[in-house]
Amino acid sequence: MTTVTRSGVVGVLAGVVRWVGLVCALVLAVHVVLTMGDANRDNGITEFFATTADRVVLAFRNLFTPADGKLRVLVNYGLAAVFWLTVSAVLSRLIRRIG
Template identity: 75%
Template sequence: MATVTRSGMVGVVAGVVRWVGLVFALILAVHVLLTVGNANPANGITTFFATTADWLVLAFKNLFTPENATLRVLVNYGLAAIFWLIATAVLSRLVRRLG
């Protein structure tokens, strides 16, 4: 059985944090793409991404309220995607430093 070093485990945790942020941002970006592309809202794929993105958008959902619904999704969900990328990058670095 291989022994896992502390630095190796810290690297794995930091990597997982980064991947989670990347997946969250990707889900938000796909939702934006489907919205901008006028995807069928009754389609299962569209519903999955819309439901998941609504959970991931956090407080950004109504940050900006332009009258155009597509622009509203583009700006607010796009900002949420950027937030997840930055937040998980910072958290990953913090994990590496504390580890």
């Protein structure tokens, strides 16, 4: 593989990793906002973000267990969003350096 082709592939791969992290963090943040704002749980948009957020929250879902459900979502899902942003940024830089 030529240097130009390799650097292009590495750039695309790093970009994809970064975008995946950003999208996951965005889904989690929207879920937090909808939860904090008492959005209708039967609404399709709210349901979509809740379902998708439950898939990407990973092990953070029950990391902290305050009695208040809104606070639980804010802390755990918010922490998961920060995790996705951090990990995707680190992996993206690592991919660029290795490539």
